[in-house]
Amino acid sequence: MKEEAIPLIDAAALRPGRPIPLELVDAVDSACRGMGFFTVVNHAVDTGLISNVFAQLKSLFDLPSAEKQKIEIHKSPFMRGYFSEGADKSDGVLGDIKEGFDMATDLPVTDPYVRAKLPFYGPNAWPAALPDFRHVMTDYHKQTLAFGKDLLRVFALALDVPASYFDEKFTKPMAQLRLLRYPSIKYRPGMPIGAGEHTDFGWITMILQDDAGGLEVQSTSGAWIKAAPIDNAFVVNVGDLMQRWTNDRYKATLHRVINTSGRVRHSAAFFMDPDYTAKVECLHSCQSVRTPSKYPPILAGEYMDKRFLETTTFRETEAV
Secondary structure (H helix, E strand, C coil), rough: CCCCCCEEEECCCCCCCCCCHHHHHHHHHHHHEEEEEEECCCCCCCCHHHHHHHHHHHHHHHCCCHHHHEEHHHHHHCCCCEEECCCCCCCCCCCCEEEEEEECEEEEEEEEEECCCCCCCCCCCCCCCCCCCCHHHHHHHHHHHHHHHHHHHHHHHHCCCCCCCCCCHHEEEECCEEEEEEECCCCCCCCCEEEEEECCCCCEEEEEEEECCEEEECCCCEEECCCCCCCCCEEECCCCHHHHHHHCCCCHHHHEECCCCCCCCCEEEEEEECHHHHHHHCCCHHCCCCCCCCCCCCEEEHHHHHHHHHHHHCCCCCCC
């Protein structure tokens, strides 16, 4: 039997002001109905910027422990900053063998969402020892978010709703950028790994990875297949909120990271998630008399917050 492969999709035609080709819509729809993962090449994010992102994230994780602890995520009431191995539990049980850094749109404490103490909104924590880090990551976050909003139109058409349907759900999105470093390990079943088996919580995730490999996806047959690294490409996957929105038409797929390459693995995961206040309910195009809605309506942020509490220790803050 031929092994399943993660679909490869060329997004060169997906640019603002251009009509969206039906072939692109069909390719995304097919990938999401099947494996729930696809790899995007020729996207709109600047490749020179991507090189700078990898350079800066490597510099971040190479900082002395004392410097990283200055921006430790448990000190932030906004869940921003650096976290060490074990702080994140992808499978909800075992602490992952990875370091990370979380950031999102940099909002002042006077912002209405921040003043209301909604999770996922607030100011970022920046490493003082890396003067270019803030600029590079802010630019990358901005460009990736813009590309993610272009993808909203593709998904809308694939789901038989107007191209602008999801725009109002992403006016102030919970779009988080997570930088990651995974040491190489000797894999033993039942022991902690880089990232335990999990589905992502939100709409979609767009992952940049270096050439170390290690990302594995569960195929429709239940086998684990490797997401082969491709320079400057995004590995995109469906999250739980999209699965609920589409009444299981699109499936959030189990995946994990096992880095046995013999060297450190770096990646950058961009979580393209809707506004905290966005109402997630089954699309009319995804339900019928034969396939009624399986999930009750929820607020995106409340669902995301619940899942974060189940899988991280980030709320154990020292700050007030």
